[in-house]
Amino acid sequence: MRMLKKLIYGLLGLFVIFLVIGLMLPTQYEVQRSIIIDAEPEAIYPNVVNLRAWPQWGVWFIRDPNMQITYSGPDRAIGMQSTWLSEVQGNGEVEIVQLEHNKRVVYQLRFVKKNIGSTGQVTLELKPEGTRVTWTDSGKVSDNPMDRYAALMMDDILGPDIEMGLENLKTVVENSG
Known part of the structure; x- marks a missing residue:
């Protein structure tokens, strides 16, 4: 019986430590990747500013060919929106x-259903070897310790998708000209 109490107290202690550490983790995250594309910014920009072009290079759209996408707002301008439904x-x-x-x-x-969001930015910078395209995504998670652990791992979770999206964008742009 005494051994069972020690085991329960030990597990409870580990759980408390896990929670306390989780509360000390940051609520903000930022993921950033870059690639050089052999093209001028003018050739790349239309693929980024036009949300209708994103399914050609965005990894999430490629993963679900049955995704239902609708567009609204002014085309290729501030306020343009893309809404999708995907299982x-x-x-x-x-x-x-x-x-x-x-x-x-x-x-x-x-x-919307998960009540999460982020701010993303794609920048184009002309370099001697081509255009450096940098994609950054940042956000804030709730104060829930589990969400804070997720924020700590966001670079590993989201980073590969951003890298693949940039590779796809490079292929689309370099093969169109």
Whole structure:
């Protein structure tokens, strides 16, 4: 009986430590990846500013060919929105919130049912070897310790998808010209 009490107290102690550490973890995260594309910014920008072009290179769209996508708002401008329904990738929406022609597209991403979202940015910077395309996604999680652990791992969770999206964008752009 005494051994069982020690085991229960030990497990309870580990759980408390896990919670306390979780409460000390950050609630903010940022994931960033870059790639060099052998093209001018003018050739890349239309693929990023036009949400209708994202299914050609965005990894999430490629994973679910049955995704239902609708578009609203002004085309290739601030306020353009894409809304999708997907059993594989979840339901969500993205809206363009800032633009700098041939240089930067900023968007807000929301997964409504899960009540999570992020801010993303794709920047284009001309370099001697081509255009450096940098994709950044950042957000904030709740104060829940489990969410904070997830934020700690967000680079490993989201980073590979951003890398693959950039590789796909490179292929689309370099093969279109």
